[in-house]
Amino acid sequence: MSTDPVQMVKELLLQAGAGERSLAALHGYEFVRELGRGGMGAVCLVRHSSRGEMAALKIMLPDIETDEHARTTFLREVENTRALNHPNVVRFFASGSSGNVFFFTMEYCDGGSVQGLMKQMGGRLARNETGAIILQVLDGLIYAHSADIPHVLLADGSSRPGKGLVHRDIKPLNVFLSGSGAVAKLGDYGLSKAFGLAGLTGHTEPRTVAGSPPFMPRQQLDNYRFAKPEVDVWAVAASCYCMLTGRAPRDFPADEDPWDVVWQRDPVPIRRREPSIPAPLADLLDLALDDRSDLHFQSAAEFKQALQSVLA
Numbered sequence: 370m371s372t373d374p375v376q377m378v379k380e381l382l383l384q385a386g387a388g389e390r391s392l393a394a395l396h397g398y399e400f401v402r403e404l405g406r407g408g409m410g411a412v413c414l415v416r417h418s419s420r421g422e423m424a425a426l427k428i429m430l431p432d433i434e435t436d437e438h439a440r441t442t443f444l445r446e447v448e449n450t451r452a453l454n455h456p457n458v459v460r461f462f463a464s465g466s467s468g469n470v471f472f473f474t475m476e477y478c479d480g481g482s483v484q485g486l487m488k489q490m491g492g493r494l495a496r497n498e499t500g501a502i503i504l505q506v507l508d509g510l511i512y513a514h515s516a517d518i519p520h521v522l523l524a525d526g527s528s529r530p531g532k533g534l535v536h537r538d539i540k541p542l543n544v545f546l547s548g549s550g551a552v553a554k555l556g557d558y559g560l561s562k563a564f565g566l567a568g569l570t571g572h573t574e575p576r577t578v579a580g581s582p583p584f585m586p587r588q589q590l591d592n593y594r595f596a597k598p599e600v601d602v603w604a605v606a607a608s609c610y611c612m613l614t615g616r617a618p619r620d621f622p623a624d625e626d627p628w629d630v631v632w633q634r635d636p637v638p639i640r641r642r643e644p645s646i647p648a649p650l651a652d653l654l655d656l657a658l659d660d661r662s663d664l665h666f667q668s669a670a671e672f673k674q675a676l677q678s679v680l681a
Contacts, residue, residue, distance in 0.1 A: 374411035374428055375403050377470060381428070382415070384467070394463035394474065398426065414477060423477045424462060428470055447473070449518040449534050450558045457509030459545055459556040478554055480546030483612065487541060492615035496650070499612040500680045505553035506544055506605055507676070510536070510669035513558065514598040534558065535596050539604035540584040541611060582627035583617035584608060586660035590631055599664045602672050606657035607636075609676075614642040618658050635661065649679040 371377055378400060385395035401414040401423070410429040417424070451461045460476040480486070483502060487494060494502075514533045521531030536543075536558055543557045580589060586603040589596050610618050618636035621627055636658040640651045653675055656665050666672040 374406055374430060375413060377430075378411065378413045378415075378426060378428055381467060381470070381472060382426075389467070391465060391467050392472075394465050395426070395472065398424065398474070415474070424474045425477045427473045427475065429473075430470060449520055452518050453513055453516055453534065453558060455509055455512040455516075456552065457505045457554050458513060458558060459554045461558070475556070476547075476554070478545035478547040478556070480548070480550040482542050482556075483544040483546065483553070483608075484541040486546065486550070487612060487615070494612045496613065496646075496680075499609060500676070502544065502546075502553040502612070503605060503609045504673060504676065504680075506539070506555055506608070507669045507673040509553075509555045510539075510598070510601055510605065511673065513555070514601070514669060533598065535598055536601050536604070537589065537596055538580040538584075539601055539608060540581050541608055544608065580604075582631050583611075583619065583621060585631055586658075586664060587631055588660060588664060590628065597667075598669065599667045602666045602669050603658065603660060603664055605669070605672065606654055606666075610636075610639055610642075610654055610658065613646060614639060616642050635659075647679070653679050 371380060381392060382395055382398055382400055385392035385398065388396075397417050397419055398415040399418050401416050404412040404414050404425060406412070410427060412425055412427045415424050415426045416422070447461075447464045451464070453461065459478065462474040462476070464471070464473045466472065483494075513536070516534060517530070517532055518534050519530050520528040521533075536555060538557060539555065543555065545554045545556045546552065547554060584604045584607045586600055588603075589600040607618050610616075616637075618639075619630055619634045620637060621630050636655070638651070639646050639654050640648075646654075657672060657675075659665060666675070
């Protein structure tokens with residue numbers, strides 16, 4: 370099989386069309402175009418030949434050879450994502466693996482990512498547009514943080530059914546828009562975290578797979594395996610800050626380790642980045658992003674209520 374991830378997608382679709390049993394979830398899909406690629410794989414737009422529906426097909430490529438335990442661990446974690454069903458969470462259709470490649474089909478969002486929208490708009494978004502998107506993201510989190518899920522990871526490595534799924538990697542790149550941009554949806558829910566927990570990145574230092582440093586509080590580095598919902602709330606506040614200013618809350622000098630920056634540097638007050646931000650909104654975001662001790666906002670519902678009050 371090719372080492373190019375997009376070519377891999379095309380080959381998987383051909384094999385599925387030829388009747389490969391392990392690829393049954395991909396049967397009937399045809400390649401349309403590449404949507405994006407990153408360090409762990411690629412995402413392509415596919416169309417079902419008989420139903421006509423569009424879907425996003427994502428493949429993830431481990432840095433190491435997989436064994437059955439790693440494969441089972443990862444796909445078990447993915448089952449949690451499949452259990453989510455909410456208008457502000459990207460729907461997850463199916464998953465599977467072939468050789469050393471994992472694949473997923475999920476809802477296609479025609480408006481692209483918020484990061485893409487920011488680029489189109491010159492690097493940042495207006496306050497009203499930012500507020501509308503962030504409030505919807507919080508609605509998705511309120512749901513996901515209390516949803517019934519099949520596999521809650523316990524300290525002894527076992528799992529049991531439980532409630533609530535923490536995203537761990539919320540950022541503008543993982544918020545998608547559909548319906549001509551009117552609906553915001555959280556995407557990539559749990560996939561990066563599940564990849565790390567299954568040991569598929571080849572890293573021995575767990576924090577290297579815990580998320581994206583510009584959108585992580587110190588508390589997430591401290592205990593990424595059992596991160597609590599408040600780390601997602603912090604990441605939403607950081608995304609809001611970025612959407613309004615075009616910058617992450619912390620400065621990340623090129624010559625410094627980004628993980629050390631998270632530990633050692635405090636977020637920059639938002640009005641130093643953009644003085645036009647109204648004081649009530651600025652004060653709220655600065656409070657939400659203060660991670661020197663316990664995070665102020667412990668739930669998405671609490672932060673949503675506070676944000677609505679300053680946006681009104």
